[in-house]
Amino acid sequence: MAFAALLIGGISLQAHAQLGTLPANTFVGHWVWNAAASSQPGQQQGQPPEPRSLTLEIVAADPGRVEWSMTEMDPKGGAHIQSFNGTGDGRPGPVKGNEMSATAAFTIKGGTMAVAFTTPDGGSDHLSCSLSPNGRQMICRGTESDNKGNREDYVDVYDRR
Numbered sequence: 001m002a003f004a005a006l007l008i009g010g011i012s013l014q015a016h017a018q019l020g021t022l023p024a025n026t027f028v029g030h031w032v033w034n035a036a037a038s039s040q041p042g043q044q045q046g047q048p049p050e051p052r053s054l055t056l057e058i059v060a061a062d063p064g065r066v067e068w069s070m071t072e073m074d075p076k077g078g079a080h081i082q083s084f085n086g087t088g089d090g091r092p093g094p095v096k097g098n099e100m101s102a103t104a105a106f107t108i109k110g111g112t113m114a115v116a117f118t119t120p121d122g123g124s125d126h127l128s129c130s131l132s133p134n135g136r137q138m139i140c141r142g143t144e145s146d147n148k149g150n151r152e153d154y155v156d157v158y159d160r161r
Contacts, residue, residue, distance in 0.1 A: 027061035027113055027131065031138055031158035039155045052077070056158060061113060063088045066106040092118070115142075122147030127156075136160045 033054035040050050052073040060067040066088040072080045086093030088108035095102045100119040107114040117125040127142030138158040145151045 026135070027108075027129070027138065028058050030161045031056040031058065032161050034137075034157040034159050037155075037157035051075070061088060061106075061108055063108050066108065088113075092116075115140075 033051070033056070035050065052075055054070065054072045056068060056070045058066075058068045064087060065085075067083075067085045069081065069083040072082075074080060080097070080099075082095055082097040084093065084095050084104055084106075086104070086106065088106045090105050090107045092103040092105040095104050095117070100121070100123070102117050102119050105116045111130055113129040115125075115127050115129070123144075123146050125142055125144045127140045129138055129140040131138055136159065138160070140156040140158070141153075142156070143151055143153050
């Protein structure tokens with residue numbers, strides 16, 4: 001019976017995805033960063049300028065598993081790819097491809113995804129993401145901190161494709 005329910009749920013999710021009517025509580029999908037709707041931390045000396053584009057492919061987002069891949073195109077056209085494959089229960093894991101050797105801890109509860117990124121030099125980025133009522137946008141509000149006590153708040157908005 002459990003297998004049948006899982007199969008029916010999977011078919012339903014696939015049908016919703018094909019119709020473009022995914023349930024509003026799923027983070028799984030292909031997301032494109034909306035620079036116009038986002039606010040980035042102030043550009044400080046030594047920080048790279050904002051990306052030309054950023055796409056995020058989330059293939060799993062639940063307490064048992066979080067898996068994603070992100071491709072960022074820098075202002076010069078270079079591609080930078082990062083990925084994560086771990087749990088959504090708050091346990092940290094490595095972010096592959098991250099220049100700063102960051103780890104990430106994801107906590108998925110209900111319609112919220114809380115994320116804590118940390119770097120060996122003491123920097124951190126804490127954010128909370130939720131979906132718009134129709135599930136077409138993911139809004140992430142966060143605070144980035146460096147190892148000197150400087151903090152910057154920001155909002156990242158992603159559109160589902």
